[in-house]
Each structure stands twice: as C-alpha cells, then as structure tokens.
Amino acid sequence: MESLTLDRLQFAFTVTYHYLFPQLTMGLAPLIVIFKSLAIWKKDEMWNEAARFWGKIFGITFLFGVVTGIPMEFQFGTNWAVFSKYAGGVIGQTLAMEGTFAFFLESSFIGLFLFGEKRLGQALHWVSAFLIFVGTWLSGWFIIATNAWMQHPVGYEIAADGSVHLTSFWSLVLNEWAIYQYLHNMGGALVTGSFAVAALGAFYILSKQQVEFGKMFVKAGVIAGCVASIWMLFPSGDWQGKMVAKHQPVTLAAMEGLFDTTQGAPLVLIGQPDIEKKRLDNAIHIPAALSFITYQRWDAEVKGLNEFPEDLHPDNIPLLYYSFHIMVGLGTIFIAIMAIAAIWLWRGWLFESNWLLWILMLLFPFPFIANTVGWMTAELGRQPWLVYGLFRTEEGASHMVSSGNVMFTLLGFFGMYTVLSLLYIFLMLRRIEHGADELTAAAAAVGGEN
Amino acid sequence: MELIWFMIVAFMLVCYVILDGFDIGAGIVHYFIGRNDAERAAVIRTIGPVWDGNEVWLLATGGVLYFAFPMLYASAFSGFYLPLIMVLWLLIMRAAGIELRHQLEHNHMWTSFWDFVFSLSSILLAIFFGAALGNVIRGVPLNAEGYFFEPLFTHWGTTGETGILDWFTVLSGVVAFVALAVHGANYLAMKTEDEMNLRARRVVGVGWYALVGVTVLSLWAVMYVRPTLLNNYYALPIGWLIPLAVAASLAAIKYFNAKGQDRNAFISSSVYLAMMLGGAVFGLFPLVLPALDPANSLTVYNTRAGDYGLSVALLWWPIGIIIALGYYTFLFRTFKGKVKVGEEH
Numbered sequence: 001m002e003s004l005t006l007d008r009l010q011f012a013f014t015v016t017y018h019y020l021f022p023q024l025t026m027g028l029a030p031l032i033v034i035f036k037s038l039a040i041w042k043k044d045e046m047w048n049e050a051a052r053f054w055g056k057i058f059g060i061t062f063l064f065g066v067v068t069g070i071p072m073e074f075q076f077g078t079n080w081a082v083f084s085k086y087a088g089g090v091i092g093q094t095l096a097m098e099g100t101f102a103f104f105l106e107s108s109f110i111g112l113f114l115f116g117e118k119r120l121g122q123a124l125h126w127v128s129a130f131l132i133f134v135g136t137w138l139s140g141w142f143i144i145a146t147n148a149w150m151q152h153p154v155g156y157e158i159a160a161d162g163s164v165h166l167t168s169f170w171s172l173v174l175n176e177w178a179i180y181q182y183l184h185n186m187g188g189a190l191v192t193g194s195f196a197v198a199a200l201g202a203f204y205i206l207s208k209q210q211v212e213f214g215k216m217f218v219k220a221g222v223i224a225g226c227v228a229s230i231w232m233l234f235p236s237g238d239w240q241g242k243m244v245a246k247h248q249p250v251t252l253a254a255m256e257g258l259f260d261t262t263q264g265a266p267l268v269l270i271g272q273p274d275i276e277k278k279r280l281d282n283a284i285h286i287p288a289a290l291s292f293i294t295y296q297r298w299d300a301e302v303k304g305l306n307e308f309p310e311d312l313h314p315d316n317i318p319l320l321y322y323s324f325h326i327m328v329g330l331g332t333i334f335i336a337i338m339a340i341a342a343i344w345l346w347r348g349w350l351f352e353s354n355w356l357l358w359i360l361m362l363l364f365p366f367p368f369i370a371n372t373v374g375w376m377t378a379e380l381g382r383q384p385w386l387v388y389g390l391f392r393t394e395e396g397a398s399h400m401v402s403s404g405n406v407m408f409t410l411l412g413f414f415g416m417y418t419v420l421s422l423l424y425i426f427l428m429l430r431r432i433e434h435g436a437d438e439l440t441a442a443a444a445a446v447g448g449e450n
Numbered sequence: 451m452e453l454i455w456f457m458i459v460a461f462m463l464v465c466y467v468i469l470d471g472f473d474i475g476a477g478i479v480h481y482f483i484g485r486n487d488a489e490r491a492a493v494i495r496t497i498g499p500v501w502d503g504n505e506v507w508l509l510a511t512g513g514v515l516y517f518a519f520p521m522l523y524a525s526a527f528s529g530f531y532l533p534l535i536m537v538l539w540l541l542i543m544r545a546a547g548i549e550l551r552h553q554l555e556h557n558h559m560w561t562s563f564w565d566f567v568f569s570l571s572s573i574l575l576a577i578f579f580g581a582a583l584g585n586v587i588r589g590v591p592l593n594a595e596g597y598f599f600e601p602l603f604t605h606w607g608t609t610g611e612t613g614i615l616d617w618f619t620v621l622s623g624v625v626a627f628v629a630l631a632v633h634g635a636n637y638l639a640m641k642t643e644d645e646m647n648l649r650a651r652r653v654v655g656v657g658w659y660a661l662v663g664v665t666v667l668s669l670w671a672v673m674y675v676r677p678t679l680l681n682n683y684y685a686l687p688i689g690w691l692i693p694l695a696v697a698a699s700l701a702a703i704k705y706f707n708a709k710g711q712d713r714n715a716f717i718s719s720s721v722y723l724a725m726m727l728g729g730a731v732f733g734l735f736p737l738v739l740p741a742l743d744p745a746n747s748l749t750v751y752n753t754r755a756g757d758y759g760l761s762v763a764l765l766w767w768p769i770g771i772i773i774a775l776g777y778y779t780f781l782f783r784t785f786k787g788k789v790k791v792g793e794e795h
Contacts, residue, residue, distance in 0.1 A: 077527020088520025089755030096513030100770030108777035111499030165756030398528035
C-alpha cells in the first residue's frame, strides 16, 4: 500500500475509534448535571446516587477519550505535515483554543467531581459537574469549528508562500458551517448518552437487579432520547442537509446516489449505486421528495453527479452513499422507538412492557453506529479535498515518512486499541454489575431514612 | 511578534516539564518509594487528581506551536515520526496505569500489573523526551524544503546519517531520566508521610549525586556537539545567569533535602528544570530546529504564521491561561496536604 492510503487509513481508524468515547461523555455530561440538579432541588438522595453512578461511567469513558484523543492532534503533524504547513496557521488556532479553554477546564474538574464530593460539598460538586459539561461541549465546539473550516473555509487569505493565513478570527470561530454542524453533532451525542442511560435502566429492570434506579434511568433516558432523536431529523438534520446542498452540491448528489440532474428528484430509501454504469440499482424511493426537502419545491432541480467533472467527485461514492443512508435509516428508527416509548411512559405502561424494555436495552449500540456513519458522511463527503475547494487530500501527507513506517504505527494502533477495547468492555461490565449492588445499598439507605 | 510567541511556547513547555515532570518522576521512583501495594496506591493518589491537567500543558503547547509556527510543527512532527507515535503509546499506557489501577483496588494481580505499566511507561517517556530535546540541540538532517526523517538509530554518531538515538541524545535522555526522578521524589516527599517521606528524601539525596554528574557531563557534551550554542551567551552576557541558576538550584536541592524542607527542595528542582530548558532555548534562539547543514535550519522567522493570526491570538491566549491558572490554584488547594497510606478516595 502506498503511504497516502495508509496515512488516511490511520487517521480514519484512530479518529473513528476515538469518537466512540467523546460522543458518550458529551451526551452523559448534561444528563449528569440534570441528575445532580434534581438531587439538590428535590433533596432526593436517589438522584444524587444516579449522578455518582453515571459519573463513574463518565470518568472511565472520559479517560479513554483523552488518551485516544491525543493521537489526533499529533497526527496532523506526523502524517499530514504538508497540510499542517499549509493550514496550521488557521486550524491551529481552534485546536490551541480547545486545549486552553476546554481541556484545562475538563481535566481540573473531572478529578474534583469524581473524588472531591466530600471536600467540596453539594453546591460546589454541582458546579464541578456543570463545568465538566461546559468543558466537554466547548471542546466539541472547537473541534467542530476546526472541521467546519476544512468543510467550508472562511476568513483566510493565501499568503505569498502558498499557505493560508487567518484574516478573520470571528469568521473562523463562528463559521456558519460550524454552527449547524455543532447543533447536529451535539444532538447526536445526546442520543448516544440518553440511549445508554435508558438501555442500562432497561437492563436493570429486566434482570431485576435494581428496579427503582432502573425506572429512573429509563424515564430520564426516554425523555431525553425522544427529544434528541427528533432534533436530529428536524430541525438540525434539515439545516445540515441544506448546508451541504448550498456549499457542496456534488457531495449531496453522491450522498443521495443521484447520477443525473433531475427536476423533482426522488428521495432514495434503499438501492445500490453502480459507479461503473452510473446508475442506482434496485432503488426504492419517494418521488420528488429530495427536491422538496432540499429546496421546498416539489419540482426543483437537483444537480446530479454527471453535472460535475469526475475529479471533483468524492473518491468513495458507494461508502458515502451507504453511510448517509444508514445514518438516516437509523435516525428514523430511533424516532419511532423513542416516540412509542415516550407514549408508553406517559400512559404508565412502559415498565410493564417487557418487549419495549428489551428493545430499549438492545438499542444501545446503534447510536454509536449512527454517529460514526454520520461523521463518515461528513468526511467522505469532503473528499477529494482536505480543505474544500482549496487543498486536495493527496497533497497533504508527509513526504518523508515512508509507507513502511506508517504501516508499523497503524498496526501498532490496531493492537493498542484492541487492548483498550477489551479493557473498556471489561471495566464497563464490571461497573454495571457492581453498580447494581451500590445502587441497591443506596436505595436501602434512602428507604431506611424515610 | 514571533518573539513573543517563541517566549510563550518556551514558557508553556517549561510549565509542562515542571508539572508533568513531577508525575512522570513519581512513576520513575514508584517502586523505590512505594514498597507495598498500599504505599503504591498512595503514590498514585498523590498525582491522581492532577496528572491529567498536567498533561494538558503538552496538548496546549502543541496547539500553540501548531498555529504560531506551523512549519516547525509540520517538520518536527513528521521528522520525529516514530518516536512521537511511540510517545503516544506510552502516554496511553501511563494513563491506563494511573487510572485503571484503582478500578479493582483489592485485586493484587490487577494492581501490580498497572504499577508495572505505570512505572515502565514513565521511565521510557522521560528518556524519550530527553532524547527529543537532545535531537533539537544536536540538529537534524533537514532538507532544503525544511523536512527530514530520522530512523530510531543508525550508527550512534552525531554527524552524517543520524538517528533519533545516538550517544549524545541517549545522554540527554539519561539527564531527563535522572532529573525527573529527583523532581518526582521531591514531589512525593512533599506529599507523603513517615516511611514514604523518608524514603523519598533518601532517593533525592542519592539521586542528587547522579544529577550533578550527568548535568556536568551533558554540558560538556553540548559544548562538543553544538559549540555555537555559546554565541548567544557571549552576545548577551546576562544569559550567563542561567547556568549560574542551574548550579544554584542544584545546590539548593541538596541543601533543602538535607534540612528536610521538601517543599523548597521541590521548588528548587522545578527551577533546575526550567533553567536547563531555558538555557538550551536561550542558546538556540533564533533557531527552533537546527539543521546539520546550517543553511536549512528552521528559525522563528521562517516557520511563523501570518501577522493577523499571531496578534489575534495574543488577545485570547492570556485570558485562557489566566483562567486555567485559576482552576489550577483551586484544584491544588482542594487536594492540598499529605496523602495517607491506606486511605480510600
């Protein structure tokens, strides 16, 4: 394999793996703040225990997010030196701001939140939970702003040496693309977090390990999960789609598997793109719906792939197409299940409906898949550009690092992350098992006081 | 403008070395000071709430280096490809060692495994970081475009086809290893009681002789490998205060150690680290990555970013750092005092 392929593979692998953890921590952080708030507001020790329980899961997940995140910043320099020289003056700003404004905040208060409750007292413990939430969501902002600049470069000029120089700080930090991408992405994190809370609650009820807390978790998870799932489709998904249509029309065509420019373009539900014959096989679609959701007119023209020169096409159209369709398909299923669960909860049937609890429990891996393919849509859709319209991916890799060396480190990451995965799964299973005992003890203590 | 950012990067790097230095150092002397499971748990607890924040200085420094001197970031990171990726793996192992140990607190196999991982990765990190600094002082085979690549080792010499490791950079690694061991032992002396405290003081006392030895040896080696490092000192004689401060801080470590003033000894080893690094930086300026062929050297001038980016960052950076120092003060005050053996979280 040539260096470029390996560089891309290594970044794709390490970033995909990394993002499994932050999506959970960013999703759990606001829920922990809510639990902690309920504990103080209602003077309910049960919610306090819930905050501690999820705080521990947050803590382990946060650690894995931190250690798998450092390789991301490093790889800009190690594997993408030419790109770094070209764009470091711009995207380095947001990365440095992430370190300065978000990481210091998170790293200081995670220790205080996990180990400092007795020393801090309830009010300051709440503050530390809140600041962790702020830190994780700020961190998300700076990374999205970095990615958004690569998707839709703004506030720059090309300098004499060919590199880009920043000309407007606020354009970079408040990039239009970043705003919509952030709203969509953070909703996705909340889906992961709330589905995890609901799933574990369902497991505790079904296994009869801890029914009281199980019900609290399911309730919190279903309410948050229902809101977040709907938010992902409308309005945030809708906004995001319109951004792509406006700034990356060729990407939209590839995502939809639309080869020919069409008036009243259909929305494809299922079908297999055939790149060689330039057509979509076995398509099942809703007539004219793509035109409508993109331009609010049933007969609007949507440009197809054939409209654009091939060297502007994303280089892996089938994967991009499937990523997008898996994301949308899962998102639709999420809304359906969470809506039913919310109604059942409202009617008071949910905790007796084992079939629905089983579904909620088994649903927990799917938000991770949906978030992953969502990011694959964004990143494959950006191809063949590293910086959209300015700088091609093939130009960005380090020249001096041989493919043998990249292969070595890629295999090393495979091994390292396999070990990390086993450790994480082991620790989570253990936490879930021990957590049930701790929660039972806590419930007994609260019951005893009454 | 590039001068200010050069000093900011140097300042942040010094903060990183002093802060993460003491928790890496604690890892180096882990087995010397923690003789049994409960004591080693206490070692981990002294750094538990702060190590992550300390490591953020590395990321924040990297971020600033990235936008202020993008060409340097690109060249150094791709050139030091293998050691940097290995540093990443070591950082992952070390974090796991620190944070996963207490997950199964009463399982001896589990804790002893992570003790080993923590200590080994700390030792290797200290040596790698020292060797990295050694490479910067020695110079690297930059080409006309400002890029290079070095294998891990070649013929162990400092000229021609150099590798990351040669006799000089290994010596730098040893200096870092000894210096951080003493620094970490000072920290542990400050944070522990009774037996552990006495042991930590003894490690400092013995380590001090090694530190003086390798410091003198390394200064001699630097003169041999890069004699031009002295030019700035001749041009700006006030610079001679730096080696003077190195000597004074070494003496102070011994003095305060003998007196049992652990906190002052820790401050002295912090000053020592700052001055050693500061002395190298002062001597190298304006070079940031010297080339074996001097014409290709990277300087603050040919690696810097655009004016606007550098000036706008001068507005947000101080705010961010002041807030961060505020968190730090709060964090260290909350967890101040000595850690007791056998105490739960």
